[in-house]
């Protein structure tokens with residue numbers, strides 16, 4: 001009998017699962033600046049729309065803010081040591097625009113560049129590939145005061161910021177992601193107001209989406225001009241597979257509407273150079289202020305698509321055709337399992353969307369840049385935290401990734417969301433996604449059972465390759 005001491009929690013390593021991934025597959029974890037860094041008033045950082053939004057009463061659970069978060073700004077050594085312990089080969093983080101250009105445009109803050117310079121160097125010293133996201137929702141407040149993403153000028157400011165960062169870090173960052181989930185920025189932030197900046201104007205969401213896409217397209221050549229030839233450049237989109245709950249024609253109709261709203265709204269301009277036909281009509285809105293050449297800029301060739309996926313959408317068609325953003329997802333599904341966010345656990349959805357996106361769009365390579373689950377983890381002061389449901393979630397979604405690979409999908413890597421518990425936007429610290437627990441009262445990090453499981457999986461993968 002093997003009596004080798006194992007991690008505090010007996011973890012069942014799925015060596016068979018590890019064997020299903022190809023050599024050089026990248027195994028990572030993901031975070032974002034406003035969600036983990038804290039230090040919002042330090043070293044010249046300017047304010048962001050999430051500082052403003054979280055300071056606005058009623059916007060974030062119990063008034064939580066990112067002022068301290070997981071204090072990552074002061075814990076780079078400790079947190080990169082955690083990544084080594086987990087066996088990560090890559091780490092996806094985001095760069096806070098307000099640290100680099102506090103006013104959004106104009107003066108550069110050297111201390112902001114120094115922080116990310118040190119983070120990148122530390123990652124490389126520890127054998128971890130840096131994947132940098134340039135925009136994960138923390139828009140500098142002065143730009144929002146000038147209209148934010150409703151203002152076309154913000155797209156040009158983003159391209160200027162991109163060049164500043166790429167000039168400093170471009171020789172060492174392994175891969176670049178321009179935007180994280182512009183759908184969330186546009187619809188949640190400008191359309192229905194549940195995210196920063198909290199505007200509630202559906203036409204505004206359409207216009208903001210266009211300027212986010214334009215910013216992406218303007219940034220791509222500015223990036224490529226500053227980084228070594230062949231450095232991969234991509235974008236991360238939320239991709240939500242949409243299914244019909246029955247065979248009725250209304251359901252098929254509404255599945256198409258929901259797919260356009262959830263996915264094609266962004267996939268089509270980026271990869272086909274045009275918005276989905278009939279989309280703006282299906283939203284009962286006007287097209288955005290598209291200028292000559294915009295769609296050509298937006299569809300700048302990319303090297304990979306980052307896919308964020310957590311769940312699926314199941315639609316039961318309405319008698320009357322709904323607006324594209326009001327297709328009714330079905331009520332709770334009998335025998336379904338849900339995470340603490342109320343998202344259905346449906347791993348086949350990730351397999352299906354990877355197969356479909358690779359078939360329908362010229363995406364080149366794909367990374368799963370976020371996948372994970374929130375559960376109400378508790379810590380009793382012991383050596384670890386039991387989170388078997390997260391282990392089960394990750395095992396099932398990674399099995400879906402393996403199935404997609406076996407169907408020929410060019411999946412090159414997987415980043416679990418998230419490395420550690422962090423500020424979950426409007427939910428504040430009430431939702432925990434980490435494979436590492438954060439005790440916010442002490443900032444102590446405790447690897448969860450899922451973290452040990454992930455480390456064992458990565459170790460098994462490395463032993464196979």
Ligand SMILES: OC[C@@H]1[C@@H](O)[C@H](O)[C@@H](O)c2nc(CNc3ccccc3)cn21
Nearest residue numbers: 032180181184238308310370417424433
């Ligand atoms: O909610 C978990 C993560 C979040 O912490 C990340 O910053 C963000 O990139 C992210 N995107 C999704 C999927 N989309 C989504 C849907 C509804 C609300 C918020 C995000 C989940 N997540």
